[in-house]
Amino acid sequence: MKIQINHIGKMEGHADFVAEILKGDVQSAKLITTEGARLIEGILIGRHFKEAPIITSRICGICPVVHKLSSIKAIENAFEIRPSQQTVKLRKLINLAQIIHSHALHLFFLSLPDFFNIENDLNFVKKYPKETQCAINTRQWALKIIEVVGGRAVHPIACEVGGFKVLPEKNELKNLADQYEVVLKNALGLANFVISIKYPKFSRPTTFVSLTNSKEYALYDGDIKIFPSASQSRIIKAEKYTQNIKEIEEPYRAAKSATLDGEPFMVGALARINNNWQQLNPLAKGLLKGMNWQLPQYNTFENITAQAIEIIHCLEEAKKILRDLLSDSSSLRMGRLGGGKSKEDARLSLNLIAGANPLSCETVGVDAIEAPRGTLYHHYKIDKNGYLTNCNIITPTVSYLKNLEQDVLAYIPNVMKLNPKKRAIKIRALIRAYDPCIACATH
Amino acid sequence: MTKRKNIKPKIAIIGLTSCEGCQFVMLDQGRRFLDWLAKVQLEEFRLVEDEPILAEHYDICFVEGNPVTKANIKLLKEMRCRSDKLVVVGNCAALGGVWELKNYASKTRAIKAVYKKLKVANPDIKEVDNFVKVDYVIPGCPIDGDEFIELANQLLKKGSFRIPQNPVCYECQSRGYQCLLQQEEICLGPITLGGCKAVCLKSKQACWGCRGLFDGAQVENFMNYLLKHFSREQVYRIMEVFGARDTILKRLEEMQGKKNRKFGKSKVNKIDNKIKKLK
Known part of the structure; x- marks a missing residue:
């Protein structure tokens, strides 16, 4: 027997699902991506480093900010340069906004209708106008942050290697900060709605992987924390990711998938909360405590709840950064490298703007950042003139694709008794709970 | 009420191979986009609905992305046959998109850098108008949200639009x-x-x-x-x-x-x- 679901809608990119069942046993579960390969890693070879963040942000229309930031950070790591504190704050701010708007879109418009037996979002929107407004208001605020800091919401422009081409006006940041309380109220409305939903019972122990950082709930940077179900968690350096994480090609899809020491693993909101929940901001932590979960949470449907909690965490964090940026009454300063004080820093900045590789020799840079869907890696080799000679990008969806298939494999017996239509709805709901981005996965 | 519903134009929004950023620009218009949707009968938009069942006829079909796979080309031609007007949306559909870079370098080198064994479609990247007749273009990478709402409304009102032919310098x-x-x-x-x-x-x-x-x-x-x-x-x-x-x-x-x-x-x-x- 075969379960086949063609053209899974309401997610980023195109995919079908097929499971084979023999005498009641599920033999295989495959997510077959049907997205065309754009060969982004291939086309980057021979391009100049200044083009890389612009090209790679086009990997994904919903999470362009993280691709751009990761690309920039990988190049900065290759060149051994450090951006200013102010630059890092502004980058963190748009990364938070990226997670808020991506999660809000996924939760409300892509995933939630599955649990109300509503197939068309527009009907869902009509039925829950108040909650729709909460989701839209939360998203619009986050989009506005990216527009103000990055110059545009989809495919931001202002961020570049070394810093920002232009800086936001203080009064624009102040307007955003002034709207915070109202937006928080909207976001809590959305989060409480998400939390009130009863998700299907399901549990399958797996390994959770995310960044971790002693200073904060890791999103912008950190080391890699690996939290297996059967043993103690451990931490590895981000730049050493290739020692454990391997990409594989499978004959049935253009998207690659990844394993950690040969096994499937989980990344994304649920992995981050399981790994680093102690560092959540107070309101977010309060929501989590209210759930009375026994951690680690192994029900992947709860990835949806985890995203709702993260929206609140990111809002609280964004508020802190806004307050910090606004605490000083002078306007923002063009973020120069180092501290921008020495002649050496000034020379470095000018060279970078001119497009020179400051090391004047072949160099390699790796970056890991938390994208909305999980850890994202950009890895470049750059020649002495600043042109890319090799490139590897591992997206969150690539990372969790095997885990998703294992989950569906384990979940199918729970829904075997349902009629094919209802069964398909349940399976799609689990797949969508992961928030897969097939465009990112195929790149 | 039902009568009014019947005269709403039938719309499809489809995505070929792309980052889908232009479709998200549409969604990012929030309330404005929902208001526009209320004026049309949205028959096909997979970001909001499962189970695509192609209608016999569409008044307007918006196409985002570039035809890379055979399935992309088939869908594009199918939608052209069924649609009165075909509007391409965004740089990928109109000019090829950033992946057209491989045309200018080496597409063999590009694919070898990505896949060791797997065979995937690796055609030269061609703009949508190489495959089907295109009636209108909404350009940009990504499209501009205000411009999209403006042009989409003009399409409903007048059945056509023309973007003022000025250079970027002008603005x-x-x-x-x-x-x-x-x-x-x-x-x-x-x-x-x-x-x-x-x-x-x-x-x-x-x-x-x-x-x-x-x-x-x-x-x-x-x-x-x-x-x-x-x-x-x-x-x-x-x-x-x-x-x-x-x-x-x-x-x-x-x-x-x-x-x-x-x-x-x-x-x-x-x-x-x-x-x-x-x-």
Whole structure:
């Protein structure tokens, strides 16, 4: 027997699902991506480093900010340069906004209708106008942050290697900060709605992987924390990711998938909360405590709840950064490298703007950042003139694709008794709970 | 009420291979987009619905992305047959998108860098109008949200639209942004179709031509200017990123062709040599 679901809608990119069942046993579960390969890693070879963040942000229309930031950070790591504190704050701010708007879109418009037996979002929107407004208001605020800091919401422009081409006006940041309380109220409305939903019972122990950082709930940077179900968690350096994480090609899809020491693993909101929940901001932590979960949470449907909690965490964090940026009454300063004080820093900045590789020799840079869907890696080799000679990008969806298939494999017996239509709805709901981005996965 | 519903135009929004950013620009319009949707009968938009069942007929079909796979091409042709008007949305559909870069380098090298064993479709990237007739273009990488809402409304009201044929410079100057050409950067603003509010220039990013040429762009004069100040390789690299290089050179050839007829033979040879050099 075969379960086949063609053209899974309401997610980023195109995919079908097929499971084979023999005498009641599920033999295989495959997510077959049907997205065309754009060969982004291939086309980057021979391009100049200044083009890389612009090209790679086009990997994904919903999470362009993280691709751009990761690309920039990988190049900065290759060149051994450090951006200013102010630059890092502004980058963190748009990364938070990226997670808020991506999660809000996924939760409300892509995933939630599955649990109300509503197939068309527009009907869902009509039925829950108040909650729709909460989701839209939360998203619009986050989009506005990216527009103000990055110059545009989809495919931001202002961020570049070394810093920002232009800086936001203080009064624009102040307007955003002034709207915070109202937006928080909207976001809590959305989060409480998400939390009130009863998700299907399901549990399958797996390994959770995310960044971790002693200073904060890791999103912008950190080391890699690996939290297996059967043993103690451990931490590895981000730049050493290739020692454990391997990409594989499978004959049935253009998207690659990844394993950690040969096994499937989980990344994304649920992995981050399981790994680093102690560092959540107070309101977010309060929501989590209210759930009375026994951690680690192994029900992947709860990835949806985890995203709702993260929206609140990111809002609280964004508020802190806004307050910090606004605490000083002078306007923002063009973020120069180092501290921008020495002649050496000034020379470095000018060279970078001119497009020179400051090391004047072949160099390699790796970056890991938390994208909305999980850890994202950009890895470049750059020649002495600043042109890319090799490139590897591992997206969150690539990372969790095997885990998703294992989950569906384990979940199918729970829904075997349902009629094919209802069964398909349940399976799609689990797949969508992961928030897969097939465009990112195929790149 | 039912009668009114029947006269709403039937709309499809489909995505081929792309980042889907232009579809998200539509969604990002929030309430404004929902208001626009209320005026139409949305028959196909997979970001909001499962189970695509193609309707027999659409009044307007919006196509985002580039036809890379066989399934992309099949869907595109199918939608063209069923739609009165086909509107391409965004740089990938209109100009090829950033993945067209492989056309200018080596597509074999590109695929070898990504896959060791797997065989995947790796065609030359071609704009949508190479496959089907295109009625309208909403340009940009990504499209501009305000412009989309404006043009989409015009389509409903008048059944057509025309983007004012002005260069990006027009908006750049009127907004008082710094001219990057004068700062010795390659900026394609003088020949690129405006309507984007010069959003890149606002962030001090030079225009790389993602919206394509406007009618009446002085391509030849501008190329001469650029080649006086920059190497051909530098100029081409910039034109390649958003797939504009082939379109710009084609327009240049057309313009030169027209001139040949006007000025007689001695001029023809000169211009021919110039084109050869450019290539």
